[in-house]
Amino acid sequence: MLGAIVADGADARGIALLLVLAAIVTVAIAALSFFGELVEGSADAEAGAVYVGLTSLALVLLVISAAVRSNTMPDRTVPALGVSTVVGALVLLALQLAVWTSLRVSREGLLDAMQRLGPDVSERAEASIASEPARSREAA
DSSP states (O other): OHHHHHHHHTTOHHHHHHHHHHHHHHHHHHHHHHHHHHHHTOSOTTTHHHHHHHHHHHHHHHHHHHHHHHTSOTTSOOOHHHHHHHHHHHHHHHHHHHHHHHHHOOHHHHHHHHHHHOHHHHHHHHHHHHHHHHHHHHHO
C-alpha cells in the first residue's frame, strides 16, 4: 500500500493500481484468516473481533480505491478519494498493529527490560510509575 502511494507521487498510475490490487488480495486473505480463527474459536480472546473488523474495513477502502483508480483517465491525476482510501486502509492496519502490540507488551516485561539496562533506568521508571496514581488523584 505504501508502494501505491509512492507510485502515485511518481505518476506511475498503472503500477499504483497493480499494487492496490495486490494489497486487496493480501488483505482479503488476512481478513478471511482472522474470521476463520474467530469462528473456529482459536482467535485472540481480547481482540479477535477487532482484528476482523479493522482488516475488513481496510479491505473495503482498498476496493474503493481500486474502483476509483481503474476509472481514472490516463491523462488525469488520481482523484483524492483514490489516495485517501489507501491512506485510510494503512491507518486501519497500523491501528491493528498497535492493538496487537499493546496486548503483547506488559508493564512487568518493560520493567524487566529496563532493569537489564541498568539500575538507574529501572529506579527512575519505578519512581515514575509510583507517582502516576498520586498525580491522577491530585488532578481529580
